Amino acid sequence: MKRAPDVQRLLDRQQRLRTWPAKAAGRRLALEYLAGKFEPERHYTEREVNEVLEAWHTFGDHSLLRRALCDAGFLDRLPDGSRYWKTRR
Secondary structure, eight states, rough: OOOOGGGGGGGTTTTOSSSSSSSSSHHHHHHHHHHHHTTTOOOHEEEEEEHHHHHSSSOOOOOHHHHHHHHHEEEEETTTSSOOEEEEO
């Protein structure tokens, strides 16, 4: 039986995401981890979302992570991108 990936494998010593996983299961774990860094019921500007993401990854692509969080349904946003919020799961 194949073992589920562990999010700790994806993190550095400061608990930041080290790399964007190649496999869907790893990406899902990474997104779940990053979504946990956002407060429920709080609205964020795009800049604030980027700041949170910059603090929790090391590979310098907050745009990729922001889009992936929205595409996967972890974050939602207004159509103009002016406000983001964590979705209820």
